[in-house]
Amino acid sequence: MNAQRRAKMRVTNMVPDAEYAMQQSQQALSVAMQQVSTGLKINQPSDGPAAAANMVTSLAASANVDQYTSNVSSILSQMETADSAISAVVTSLNTAITLGTSGANGTVTTANKQAIAAQVQGVLTSVISLANTIYQGVYVFGGTESTTPPFVAASTTFTSKQGSAAAPLATATALTAGSVTTISDATTGDTFAFKATAGDTVATLATAVNNAVAAGTLSTGTSATINAAGQLAIGTNSSVAGIVVSSNDAVLGSMIAAPGTGVPNAYAYVGNSSVNSVQVGDSLDVAANLPGSQLFTSGPNLIGSLNGLITVLQTGTTLQIGAATTAVSTGLNYVAQQRIPLDNTISQLNDQESYLGQETVTLTTQQTSLVGANMAEAATNLSQAELTNSAVLASAAKVLPQTLLNYLPPA
Amino acid sequence: MASLSTSLLTAVQALDAVTGALQITNNNIANASTPGYSRQMAVLQEAAPTNDGNISVGNGVVLEGYQSVRDELVQTQIQQETQAQSGANAQLSSLQQIQPTFTTSTQDIGTEMSAMFSSLSSLSTDPTNSADGAAVLTAGQNLATAFNTASNALTSQQTGLNTEVTQDVNQINQLTQQIAALNPKIAELNATGQNGGTLQDQQNQLVLSLSALTSVAVTQTANGVTLTTGNGTPLVVGSKNFTLQTTTGSNGMQQVLDHNGTNITASLTSGDLGGTIQMRDKTIPGLLGQLDTLANQFGTAINAAQETGFDQKGKTGQNFFTIPTTVAGSAATISMAITVPTQIASSSDGTAGSNGNLANLIAVQTTALPAGQTPGDAYANLVYQVGSLTSNATAESGATTASLLQLNDQLNSVSGVSIDEESTNLITFQTAYEAAARVVTTVQALFQITVSMGTAAAE
Numbered sequence: 001m002n003a004q005r006r007a008k009m010r011v012t013n014m015v016p017d018a019e020y021a022m023q024q025s026q027q028a029l030s031v032a033m034q035q036v037s038t039g040l041k042i043n044q045p046s047d048g049p050a051a052a053a054n055m056v057t058s059l060a061a062s063a064n065v066d067q068y069t070s071n072v073s074s075i076l077s078q079m080e081t082a083d084s085a086i087s088a089v090v091t092s093l094n095t096a097i098t099l100g101t102s103g104a105n106g107t108v109t110t111a112n113k114q115a116i117a118a119q120v121q122g123v124l125t126s127v128i129s130l131a132n133t134i135y136q137g138v139y140v141f142g143g144t145e146s147t148t149p150p151f152v153a154a155s156t157t158f159t160s161k162q163g164s165a166a167a168p169l170a171t172a173t174a175l176t177a178g179s180v181t182t183i184s185d186a187t188t189g190d191t192f193a194f195k196a197t198a199g200d201t202v203a204t205l206a207t208a209v210n211n212a213v214a215a216g217t218l219s220t221g222t223s224a225t226i227n228a229a230g231q232l233a234i235g236t237n238s239s240v241a242g243i244v245v246s247s248n249d250a251v252l253g254s255m256i257a258a259p260g261t262g263v264p265n266a267y268a269y270v271g272n273s274s275v276n277s278v279q280v281g282d283s284l285d286v287a288a289n290l291p292g293s294q295l296f297t298s299g300p301n302l303i304g305s306l307n308g309l310i311t312v313l314q315t316g317t318t319l320q321i322g323a324a325t326t327a328v329s330t331g332l333n334y335v336a337q338q339r340i341p342l343d344n345t346i347s348q349l350n351d352q353e354s355y356l357g358q359e360t361v362t363l364t365t366q367q368t369s370l371v372g373a374n375m376a377e378a379a380t381n382l383s384q385a386e387l388t389n390s391a392v393l394a395s396a397a398k399v400l401p402q403t404l405l406n407y408l409p410p411a
Numbered sequence: 412m413a414s415l416s417t418s419l420l421t422a423v424q425a426l427d428a429v430t431g432a433l434q435i436t437n438n439n440i441a442n443a444s445t446p447g448y449s450r451q452m453a454v455l456q457e458a459a460p461t462n463d464g465n466i467s468v469g470n471g472v473v474l475e476g477y478q479s480v481r482d483e484l485v486q487t488q489i490q491q492e493t494q495a496q497s498g499a500n501a502q503l504s505s506l507q508q509i510q511p512t513f514t515t516s517t518q519d520i521g522t523e524m525s526a527m528f529s530s531l532s533s534l535s536t537d538p539t540n541s542a543d544g545a546a547v548l549t550a551g552q553n554l555a556t557a558f559n560t561a562s563n564a565l566t567s568q569q570t571g572l573n574t575e576v577t578q579d580v581n582q583i584n585q586l587t588q589q590i591a592a593l594n595p596k597i598a599e600l601n602a603t604g605q606n607g608g609t610l611q612d613q614q615n616q617l618v619l620s621l622s623a624l625t626s627v628a629v630t631q632t633a634n635g636v637t638l639t640t641g642n643g644t645p646l647v648v649g650s651k652n653f654t655l656q657t658t659t660g661s662n663g664m665q666q667v668l669d670h671n672g673t674n675i676t677a678s679l680t681s682g683d684l685g686g687t688i689q690m691r692d693k694t695i696p697g698l699l700g701q702l703d704t705l706a707n708q709f710g711t712a713i714n715a716a717q718e719t720g721f722d723q724k725g726k727t728g729q730n731f732f733t734i735p736t737t738v739a740g741s742a743a744t745i746s747m748a749i750t751v752p753t754q755i756a757s758s759s760d761g762t763a764g765s766n767g768n769l770a771n772l773i774a775v776q777t778t779a780l781p782a783g784q785t786p787g788d789a790y791a792n793l794v795y796q797v798g799s800l801t802s803n804a805t806a807e808s809g810a811t812t813a814s815l816l817q818l819n820d821q822l823n824s825v826s827g828v829s830i831d832e833e834s835t836n837l838i839t840f841q842t843a844y845e846a847a848a849r850v851v852t853t854v855q856a857l858f859q860i861t862v863s864m865g866t867a868a869a870e
Binding site for chain 2: 009043044053055078137138144276282288403404405408
């Protein structure tokens, strides 16, 4: 109400106006005090609807950045573990090459070659151990089959749990649609997977195995047959070519290595070639693992070449030892090449960690700007509100008791 | 012809008039703080003169009565502004109770949604980690609870408002009954020339109370005040009041019916009842609808992503959330469908170690739902709306309060009792009384002299 208008008015009671003024100044005081005590100018959505809504989005972005940072840390540790393992593999392979080179010397005696073979065998065991490196329960070189060791000792023959002389399996026995039977070949370094569809029988599987042999995925001689005990037998028919077979078909039951068919120094890769991607930025995903197949078997079959070196050291010629050593050397080069992208990723993750740290600062600044109170301003506002409130209370105390009765003499 | 007796009569008449004026001043002082009281003024009038030939002699003063001082226009404006203020306050009060649910905290939907996506992202670094899987389940449960809590806050508020509708209607009926009862009494006093000021004050105060409850149009007639609702439904005509009824509607909410049984709920827009109905039937259902849509579409998107992958046992992912088939009620009933970490469909190829499908689950965060916004943006929009509605209601409540203060100042400038003024009147009438009393004693003295004159002659 403007002063001019009030001046024309007949003023009868100033209490409502005083009460309103007190209420207003106390509200202002309350708001100023809340801002100073919380450090926030937006304490609830109605204080600034747009800022509150933007805050929701910004906090979600912050939560993501925090999680990306945590992901970087986890992945980095896992990758560094993998990198250390590869580094150790490289060292081991160099040892193997040195041993192979010395074994290829024509002056080395057979007994010495056997001793060297034993040393290379130690190297192979060490490499297999490194290839089965585990980080916080995860086999880092198993692809996405990361809960079981990716490299396992191979055998020449596997038989099904199901099937017996009394209730034999037959080539016409129907397989369970959707079931998968996998054959990992230590010699080729490849894995053959047969996924049964409706109508498939043991014969279909046998045909598929033959086709895989023809394609070079499986070693020559590998076949699937029904043995005399009425079981499905999958084998290589060779004492040096080992495989590992698994199946989740209930008709077959689990596939078990036939006793006494283990192939010395033969290890098959039972992991897969899948790579997990992990998001470490709004638009940045990194490969979180390096499958063992990519590293050790799918290129030059490194594990196989070590096995080959051992074999030729035990029984082969100098020339064969030289060739086998070259094969290991090729494998070493391949592993070294595969390590480069891993190292690049580690470097990228370190960079991303720094970026995310900066991003956290940016988002925090944004959030402070959205809802944070300018403390100097808030403190000034509080002082102003205190002053106003004091003035309102003082004026009310001074004005409200004033009536003509105060000045009239007692009756 | 003037005489001592006439003078005495004039003085006594003046004493009566001034006594009456003092009583009116006394009444004003006594009611200085009574709500709705309009100050009264003594109507003093010169008594008819006595003509004696060419001389006309005044016969003093008479108290004709008193008059309440009113401003009907301002009174009407106050009633209208009270309707607007009560409507805004009803909405503000309700929104202030809803707002904390949508304020950023450790348990609001936005925070829980972020936490769920963070837990999924964490799981992606090690899909077989049972602790990370359990964290995803906990985060999912917390988000479902946040949806349930928000929905419950809205529906509880709606239920409370529904009860208030019935209470408001009962109060309206009581008030219209009291207002109608006063109409014939005021009309009767007016017809007989008596002042119905006190009753009028009471009726105005009742109409003001009614204005706080609902929108009313006020018309003055010879039979007293006629009241109708905003859409013309009669509430009071003469001595008759028309009661409003409530009945449970098809949506389970109380509907307001006029005396003919016509549903007038939607036409009640101001006053506490109007504000309550606005919140109950429009604002809250609007917010609840968006919340249900968000819960339903979010749950559906997560379920769809879950079904594109495989769980830890290699089985096709089952629903992550249990959501109703209809959108309505989704926020209230959304719950976890899976109960163990191994049921999270992290894998894209059926192997336990694959995290390929977690990317699909995480992608829900940045993918627009069918309603057109990402889940986070949809929730931010809800926060904006709640904030905006509360902010607007706060502003309207503040504006109407300030406006009412101004209007009441205006009304008080006309009808309000000023203690200072009344004190002045008190002095004025006291002096007048003393003067009139002095006239009586003077006339008495003159009578004594006159009587003594007779006695002296006899001696």
